[in-house]
Amino acid sequence: MPDLIRLGAGPLVLGVSPAGGTIVSFQLDRGGDAVDLLRPAARHDTENGDPLGASAFPLVPFFAFARSGSIVFEGKAWPMAPNHASEAFPIHGDGWLAEWEVERADDASATLTYTHDSSSGYPFPYRARLDFGLDAVALTVQVSVSNEGTGTMPAGIGLHPYFPKSDDVELHARMTGVWPEPPDPTRLGAQALPQEWNFNDGRRLGQIELDHCFSGWDGRATVAWPSRALALDVTADPALGVLCVWSPKGESFFCVEPVSHVNDGFFEMARGAPGHGMRILKPGETLSGAVRFQPRQLDEEV
Numbered sequence: 001m002p003d004l005i006r007l008g009a010g011p012l013v014l015g016v017s018p019a020g021g022t023i024v025s026f027q028l029d030r031g032g033d034a035v036d037l038l039r040p041a042a043r044h045d046t047e048n049g050d051p052l053g054a055s056a057f058p059l060v061p062f063f064a065f066a067r068s069g070s071i072v073f074e075g076k077a078w079p080m081a082p083n084h085a086s087e088a089f090p091i092h093g094d095g096w097l098a099e100w101e102v103e104r105a106d107d108a109s110a111t112l113t114y115t116h117d118s119s120s121g122y123p124f125p126y127r128a129r130l131d132f133g134l135d136a137v138a139l140t141v142q143v144s145v146s147n148e149g150t151g152t153m154p155a156g157i158g159l160h161p162y163f164p165k166s167d168d169v170e171l172h173a174r175m176t177g178v179w180p181e182p183p184d185p186t187r188l189g190a191q192a193l194p195q196e197w198n199f200n201d202g203r204r205l206g207q208i209e210l211d212h213c214f215s216g217w218d219g220r221a222t223v224a225w226p227s228r229a230l231a232l233d234v235t236a237d238p239a240l241g242v243l244c245v246w247s248p249k250g251e252s253f254f255c256v257e258p259v260s261h262v263n264d265g266f267f268e269m270a271r272g273a274p275g276h277g278m279r280i281l282k283p284g285e286t287l288s289g290a291v292r293f294q295p296r297q298l299d300e301e302v
Helices: 043-048 265-270
Strands: 005-009 012-017 022-030 033-036 056-059 070-073 076-079 101-105 109-116 126-134 139-147 153-155 158-164 170-173 210-215 220-225 230-236 242-247 253-259 279-281 286-297
Touching: 005 101, 005 109, 005 126, 012 126, 056 139, 070 153, 070 265, 139 153, 139 158, 139 279, 158 286, 170 242, 230 253, 279 286
Parallel strands: none
Antiparallel strands: 005 012, 012 022, 022 033, 022 056, 056 158, 070 076, 101 109, 109 126, 126 139, 139 286, 153 279, 158 253, 170 220, 210 242, 220 230, 230 286, 242 253
């Protein structure tokens, strides 16, 4: 297992692993108590190099499933094999399963890179970059992917954080529509937002089972734990205009994922669904987006 990178600024402490470019811990020092803002990584998973036990991992050069097992792009099908033992389809690209190079690191920031040659996995060459930065009030994570080939390539980016779930945990986020999951071949694009998934004024997540992508997100979300008198404000760049919420039943975590495109984005792109979010990068072009995590006491104003 590669050496962990430890960053700190003010009351915030971050642990990063080059294995998968993963976050393994993000904590707030509150009066001498270390409070987990993300789910702490499972030791056996990090030792075995499985990012599914991490606190967060990068999504490059795509998010979620490619259920057809291939990318249909510019009139050609580009096959991809399943890339994780838990899934029957390729998922989340290559970055989360790769060894990243530490380009630089200091007390409060670090840059990791990963170069993909397309000999396996994603069928296009690219270079990915992660920039982690702490200041006294927030963590910023920037995810980038650049086309290293001679032709165009489809791509997407995102971040997959895991949050501790409690009975009273709440999500506040403004969205306008939801994408069917799995995709509905009879309907194109996002559908009307049902009331039970309307988080505009906040809803408890403890008893909600959910795994969907939401459109019309304004780039701001808040996770609140009233029992801890703690909230975490999440803001994302416009490039990350889709919010995926995964709240599995019976688990001690949930995920609120800022991403650039919807689930099964290659399928949605190929059939021309409006708002799918996939990007087409020219040679040398870069897609980049940042996510900021800022904790606060619940009695503080946003």
